[in-house]
Amino acid sequence: xxxxxxxxxxxxxxxxxxxxxxxxxxxxxxxSLEPQLREAGVARDTIRxxxxxxxKAIGKAAxxxxxxxxxxxxxxxxxxxxxxxxxxxxxxQINDVILHVPNPAHESVPDGDEDHFELLHTHGEPGDAPPHxxxxxxxxxGFIETEHAVQMSxxxxxxxxxxxxRLELALVQYALATVSAHGFTPVIPPVLVxxxxxxxxxFFPTDRSTVYExxxxxxxxxxxxxxxxxxxxxxxxxxxxxxxxxxxxxxxCFRREAGTYGKDTxxxxxxxxxxxxxxxxxxxxxxxxxxxxxxxxIEEEIVQGLELPYRVINIPTGDLxxxxxxxxxxxxxxxxxxxxxxxxxxxxxLEFSARRLDTRTRSSEADGPGSRLVHTLNGxxxxxxxxxxxxxxxxxxxxxxxxxxAALRPFCGLEVINPPE
RNA sequence: GGAGGGAUGGCAGAGCGGACGAUUGCGAUGGUCUUGAAAACCAUUGAGGUGAAAGCCUCCGGGGGUUCGAAUCCCCCUCCCUCCGCCA
Numbered sequence: 455x456x457x458x459x460x461x462x463x464x465x466x467x468x469x470x471x472x473x474x475x476x477x478x479x480x481x482x483x484x485x486s487l488e489p490q491l492r493e494a495g496v497a498r499d500t501i502r503x504x505x506x507x508x509x510k511a512i513g514k515a516a517x518x519x520x521x522x523x524x525x526x527x528x529x530x531x532x533x534x535x536x537x538x539x540x541x542x543x544x545x546x547q548i549n550d551v552i553l554h555v556p557n558p559a560h561e562s563v564p565d566g567d568e569d570h571f572e573l574l575h576t577h578g579e580p581g582d583a584p585p586h587x588x589x590x591x592x593x594x595x596g597f598i599e600t601e602h603a604v605q606m607s608x609x610x611x612x613x614x615x616x617x618x619x620r621l622e623l624a625l626v627q628y629a630l631a632t633v634s635a636h637g638f639t640p641v642i643p644p645v646l647v648x649x650x651x652x653x654x655x656x657f658f659p660t661d662r663s664t665v666y667e668x669x670x671x672x673x674x675x676x677x678x679x680x681x682x683x684x685x686x687x688x689x690x691x692x693x694x695x696x697x698x699x700x701x702x703x704x705x706x707c708f709r710r711e712a713g714t715y716g717k718d719t720x721x722x723x724x725x726x727x728x729x730x731x732x733x734x735x736x737x738x739x740x741x742x743x744x745x746x747x748x749x750x751x752i753e754e755e756i757v758q759g760l761e762l763p764y765r766v767i768n769i770p771t772g773d774l775x776x777x778x779x780x781x782x783x784x785x786x787x788x789x790x791x792x793x794x795x796x797x798x799x800x801x802x803x804l805e806f807s808a809r810r811l812d813t814r815t816r817s818s819e820a821d822g823p824g825s826r827l828v829h830t831l832n833g834x835x836x837x838x839x840x841x842x843x844x845x846x847x848x849x850x851x852x853x854x855x856x857x858x859x860a861a862l863r864p865f866c867g868l869e870v871i872n873p874p875e
Numbered sequence: 876g877g878a879g880g881g882a883u884g885g886c887a888g889a890g891c892g893g894a895c896g897a898u899u900g901c902g903a904u905g906g907u908c909u910u911g912a913a914a915a916c917c918a919u920u921g922a923g924g925u926g927a928a929a930g931c932c933u934c935c936g937g938g939g940g941u942u943c944g945a946a947u948c949c950c951c952c953u954c955c956c957u958c959c960g961c962c963a
Contacts, residue, residue, distance in 0.1 A: 509944040513893030527943035
């Protein structure tokens with residue numbers, strides 16, 4: 455949730471929201487409502503103070519004075535009800551739209567749609583197209599079965615089988631081992647959460663259409679463990695010296711992929727259900743950009759360990775999610791398509807998400823600041839299905855075998871996987 | 876799924892319509908005493924908003940209601956505990 459006060463007072467902040475595509479009339483409306491809300495709040499509190507004083511006097515009053523005092527207090531109550539209604543009406547107008555306003559983009563974020571990203575750097579050499587794309591290769595190797603999966607569950611579902619399962623579990627172990635070495639605590643969170651948490655974590659209402667909901671229970675399946683990790687300190691008052699708090703969630707993720715019909719229908723590049731290890735940090739405000747760099751560095755370390763050629767890009771405003779002030783994507787070379795495609799990403803939400811989650815931190819020093827909203831960040835350690843896709847193409851050999859990257863071998867005991875007879 | 880009981884400040888635990896933002900104990904912080912520590916004693920000690928400050932407003936699981944006035948009464952929801960049933 456945006457900072458309404460800052461939206462009103464800080465021109466750069468407001469511009470950042472507009473750059474993200476916020477409706478200018480909505481912003482103008484909010485900016486005009488903010489002083490009204492404050493004024494109505496002061497008016498209401500003033501009357502309330504009078505009423506409180508009058509009510510307290512009744513308790514102390516002599517019995518014969520009571521009736522007159524109660525009558526007087528009754529009048530104040532009428533005025534208070536009006537003042538409260540006036541305030542609530544303005545607050546309701548604000549609440550109707552405020553959750554739709556995105557987190558303002560950081561000044562370093564380029565303008566434009568998804569093609570207007572800024573290339574930060576590349577690593578490794580892109581290879582030539584292999585004989586088989588990932589879907590073909592995986593089918594031949596007995597790694598995935600889609601025919602019956604589609605029959606049973608629909609498109610974008612697959613059975614993962616055989617050594618691919620061992621590779622998947624090795625990737626999980628490898629990712630968890632890597633992030634653990636950087637101070638992230640492994641977590642297996644609930645994947646089913648109340649819709650209330652979807653809202654607090656910033657996914658509702660803006661991304662509602664991408665989520666599987668269970669209306670009977672007012673719950674949803676998470677599209678990422680980020681949702682649950684954001685709930686880990688909901689309403690908490692953390693201590694400055696305990697930050698950063700770093701968690702690595704491992705969970706299945708569920709996405710409706712609405713609006714992607716016809717895109718990436720082959721294989722397991724884009725599926726409704728996949729497993730992912732996700733990093734999530736709670737940071738002091740002044741350190742969050744360092745934390746952002748750290749998360750990106752870990753992502754690069756993981757992809758380098760898998761021996762995949764990649765580049766890092768700065769995502770432009772038009773492709774930035776509602777909650778992110780800035781996002782960097784790692785894109786791996788996908789030989790069959792002859793282009794780089796997303797494998798992981800890291801985002802800094804600043805205090806946008808923490809405001810709804812009410813996650814604050816305070817200094818232990820007596821004269822330090824009272825409490826401040828923390829900054830939250832997240833980044834993909836490893837999205838398993840998609841990582842398998844990149845490995846299937848980049849490590850596929852001319853003889854039809856698959857070479858397991860050295861970093862994964864300790865976790866699965868496999869070096870070379872040969873095609874079935 | 877059925878029947879009861881509960882949710883109060885970091886923790887424990889009172890309060891059950893008016894001087895309660897909340898008794899008390901523990902913990903924590905500061906001080907006295909001490910070579911130092913412990914003990915004892917004294918003081919301080921929840922949070923959010925607003926304000927330059929004094930102050931004012933809000934918060935006793937969450938939401939509504941009754942009342943001049945609600946931690947306290949009523950309704951709904953959530954969670955926890957006990958018993959019964961069911962179950963990986």
